[in-house]
């Protein structure tokens with residue numbers, strides 16, 4: 001990483017799918033220790049933006065810099081050590097154990113012969129433990145519930161141990177307890193110096209965990225900035241197509257639909 005460069009930078013970025021522009025140009029930087037949340041209605045382009053920021057697709061315009069360099073300037077292995085992605089869906093086609101699935105997260109760190117060693121297994125077991133699934137290490141991945149499978153995916157990302165985590169709806173399938181537990185865990189990583197970008201659907205969870213927000217309005221508009229600049233009732237009501245009011249409850253910013 002270039003000294004003093006932000007972990008991630010969107011520089012005059014715009015997104016396009018086919019002939020449709022999902023959002024007009026915007027710029028935003030993420031430094032270590034911060035959490036950026038991507039918000040917006042269905043189909044607005046949150047996943048497309050996350051994938052673009054992760055270097056998995058080309059921008060429609062502008063550029064994305066990881067640690068001060070475009071993705072083209074990174075070796076794939078170095079990029080995989082630096083940034084990790086949690087996908088929205090976990091495609092499981094074959095049986096394997098939960099532990100083996102988490103060990104996939106270690107692949108960017110494997111040595112010359114490509115075998116996982118005791119240290120990789122220790123890291124994977126610790127990751128499973130941190131999402132409350134240590135006891136399921138030997139279970140077939142195909143037998144898990146949706147919420148358990150999601151926590152395994154989070155554990156695989158933790159085992160990868162990237163500096164920058166990009167997560168597409170990390171609360172997918174999770175009940176209230178695990179939504180908070182997983183987001184507390186992710187926020188804790190940011191507080192200890194990692195960078196986090198995540199797509200969330202819940203405005204109140206965004207208010208609770210974000211330092212910065214990018215709000216896509218679904219009509220090509222984008223509002224990017226510090227949490228309290230973006231999380232305003234008027235902007236959110238317009239983007240989500242439903243009137244919302246902002247309240248301060250016990251020191252927490254809360255939005256409720258009319």
Ligand SMILES: Nc1ncnc2c1ncn2[C@@H]1O[C@H](COP(=O)(O)OP(=O)(O)OP(=O)(O)O)[C@@H](O)[C@H]1O
Pocket residue numbers: 017018022040041042043044045046047048049
């Ligand atoms: N390959 C494609 N061809 C055509 N349209 C596409 C393609 N990929 C994505 N889109 C469209 O781009 C838009 C943005 O999709 P995206 O998945 O980024 O939205 P999202 O904000 O993450 O939505 P959701 O909240 O429903 O998950 C959607 O209207 C989607 O149908």
